Amino acid sequence: MKTTAVILAAGQGTRMRSALPKVLHPLLGRPMVRYSIDTVQKATGEKPVLVIGHAAEAVRQQVGEAADFVLQEPQLGTGHALQQAAARLRGQTDFILATTADMALFTVETYERLLAAHQERFARDPQGCPITLLSVISQDARGFGRVVRKPDGEVQAVVEEAQATPEVLALQELNTSVYCFTADWLWNALPRIPLSPKGEYYLTDLIGIAVSDGLSVQAVAVADPCEAIGINTRLHLAEAEAILRQRINQAWMLAGVSLIDPHTTYIEPDVIIGQDTVIWPNTYLHGSTRIGENCTIGPNSILRDTLVGDRCRVLVAVTEKAILENDVEIGPFARLRKGAHLANGVHMGNFGEVKNSYLGPGSKMGHVSYLGDTTLGAGVNIGAGTVTCNYDGKHKNKTEIGDHAFIGSDTMLVAPVTVGEGAVTGAGAVVTKNVPPHSLAVGMPARAIRKLKDSD
Numbered sequence: 391m392k393t394t395a396v397i398l399a400a401g402q403g404t405r406m407r408s409a410l411p412k413v414l415h416p417l418l419g420r421p422m423v424r425y426s427i428d429t430v431q432k433a434t435g436e437k438p439v440l441v442i443g444h445a446a447e448a449v450r451q452q453v454g455e456a457a458d459f460v461l462q463e464p465q466l467g468t469g470h471a472l473q474q475a476a477a478r479l480r481g482q483t484d485f486i487l488a489t490t491a492d493m494a495l496f497t498v499e500t501y502e503r504l505l506a507a508h509q510e511r512f513a514r515d516p517q518g519c520p521i522t523l524l525s526v527i528s529q530d531a532r533g534f535g536r537v538v539r540k541p542d543g544e545v546q547a548v549v550e551e552a553q554a555t556p557e558v559l560a561l562q563e564l565n566t567s568v569y570c571f572t573a574d575w576l577w578n579a580l581p582r583i584p585l586s587p588k589g590e591y592y593l594t595d596l597i598g599i600a601v602s603d604g605l606s607v608q609a610v611a612v613a614d615p616c617e618a619i620g621i622n623t624r625l626h627l628a629e630a631e632a633i634l635r636q637r638i639n640q641a642w643m644l645a646g647v648s649l650i651d652p653h654t655t656y657i658e659p660d661v662i663i664g665q666d667t668v669i670w671p672n673t674y675l676h677g678s679t680r681i682g683e684n685c686t687i688g689p690n691s692i693l694r695d696t697l698v699g700d701r702c703r704v705l706v707a708v709t710e711k712a713i714l715e716n717d718v719e720i721g722p723f724a725r726l727r728k729g730a731h732l733a734n735g736v737h738m739g740n741f742g743e744v745k746n747s748y749l750g751p752g753s754k755m756g757h758v759s760y761l762g763d764t765t766l767g768a769g770v771n772i773g774a775g776t777v778t779c780n781y782d783g784k785h786k787n788k789t790e791i792g793d794h795a796f797i798g799s800d801t802m803l804v805a806p807v808t809v810g811e812g813a814v815t816g817a818g819a820v821v822t823k824n825v826p827p828h829s830l831a832v833g834m835p836a837r838a839i840r841k842l843k844d845s846d
C-alpha cells in the first residue's frame with residue numbers, strides 16, 4: 391500500500407521576526423525545510439507534497455525538484471493547509487503522512503515507526519482507526535497541543551494550549567503535529583473542521599471529529615523527545631541546531647573520527663570524513679566537504695566544499711572549493727580560494743593565498759605568498775613573499791611555472807608570464823618577460839642574464 395507525505399510549510403513564522411520565511415532559515419547550513427523533505431521521502435519512498443504559501447516562490451526555488459507543490463492562499467491554519475493537498479492526492483495514495491516543515495529533527499526511523507503502527511492497526515481494522523498521531527512525552531510543553539486520553543488509553547482529543555483548562559495544561563503528552571491518516575477518511579473529514587474563533591481551521595480538530603464519529607485515534611510517542619523540537623523562534627532554531635550538530639558529531643565519532651572537542655566542531659550534514667582523521671576544536675566543515683583518512687584538521691579552520699585526500703594536515707586555514715590531494719600540508723594561516731588544487735605532497739606554509747591555481751606534486755610555498763591563475767609543475771619552490779600579479783585592471787592573466795623552478799624571495803610575476811623548467815629568479819625580481827628553462831633571471835624588470843651552469 392502506498393503512503394505519501396504532505397509537509398505543511400505555508401505559514402509565515404511570525405515568531406521568528408524575520409524577513410526570511412521560517413522554513414528557509416538555515417539549520418546547519420541547509421534550509422530547514424530540506425530536513426523533513428529528505429526524511430519523509432526516505433520513510434515513504436515517495437516524493438512528498440509541500441504546501442507553500444507565504445514567500446511561495448522563494449521556497450519553491452530552494453526546494454526545486456525535491457517535492458511537488460500545492461499552494462495555500464490565504465493561509466487559514468494547519469487544517470486548511472492539508473486540505474489544499476486533497477485535489478492532488480485524492481484517490482492516488484492509501485495513507486497520508488502529514489508533518490510540518492518546522493519539525494526538522496524527526497528521523498526516518500521515527501516516521502517509519504508511526505507508519506508501521508498505523509498500517510498494522512489498519513490491517514486488523516481497516517475502518518476503525520483513521521488517525522495515528524505522533525506524540526512526545528515532555529515536561530516542557532513549549533506551547534504544544536496536549537494529548538488527552540480516555541481511560542482505556544485511546545486518544546480523546548488534542549487541545550491547543552490557548553483553549554486548555556489547568557487540568558489539561560498539566561498533561562505531559564504533547565502533539566508533535568505529525569500524523570498518519572487513512573487517506574479516504576481524511577479527504578472526507580477535512581471539510582468538516584469548524585472555523586476557530588481566530589478564523590483558522592485547526593488540523594488538531596480532526597481528532598475530535600474522529601472520536602465523535604465513534605472511531606479510534608491512537609498515539610505513538612517518539613522515543614527521543616529531542617526529536618520533537620518545533621522551531622517557532624530563533625531560540626528553538628539554536629536548540630535544534632545544537633541537537634543536530636551533536637547527532638552528526640556522535641555519528642562521526644562512532645564511525646572512527648576523533649573530535650577533540652565536539653562542542654566546538656561544526657560538521658554539516660553532507661560532509662564526509664575518513665577513518666582516523668582527527669578534528670581539532672573550532673573547526674567548521676561546510677557544504678560538500680570531503681576529508682580522507684588519517685588527516686588532522688584544525689584547530690580554527692573553516693573548510694567549505696573542499697576535497698581533502700588522505701594524510702593531510704590543515705592548520706588554521708580557510709578553504710573554499712579547493713582540492714588537496716594526499717599528504718598535503720597547509721597553514722597556519724592558509725587561504726585557499728575557489729579552484730585551488732594542491733597535488734600530492736604540496737607544502738603551503740603560513741600566510742599563503744592560492745586561487746584558481748594548480749600546484750604540482752611536492753611543490754613548496756612556505757611563507758607569505760599569493761598565487762592566482764597559476765599552474766605550477768612538480769617540485770617548484772616558491773620563495774617568501776612571491777606574488778603573481780595576475781590582474782592588470784581589466785583581465786585575469788595566467789602564470790606558468792615549470793617543474794623544479796626556484797622562485798626567489800619577493801619575486802613579482804607579472805602575468806601573463808612563463809618561467810621555464812628549472813629556471814631560477816633572484817630575490818626581488820620583477821618578472822615581466824618569459825624566463826627560458828634553466829636560466830637565472832634577476833632585477834627589475836628581470837632579465838635572463840645567463841644560462842645556469844648545472845643545466846644541460
Ligand code: UD1
Pocket residue numbers: 398399400401402403441443462464465466467468469470471490491492493533534535536548550564565566567592593594620622
Ligand atoms: C501546531 C499544532 C499543535 C502542535 C504543534 C507542534 C495545530 C493547530 N497545532 O501548532 O497542536 O503541538 O504544531 O509543533 O495544528 N502552516 C501552514 N498553513 C497555515 C498555518 C500553518 O502551512 O495556514 C504550517 C506552518 O508553516 C508550520 C506548520 O504548519 O510549518 C505548523 O504551524 P504553526 O503555526 O507553527 O503551528 P503550532 O502553533 O506550532
Ligand code: CA
Pocket residue numbers: 492620621622
Ligand atoms: Ca510550529
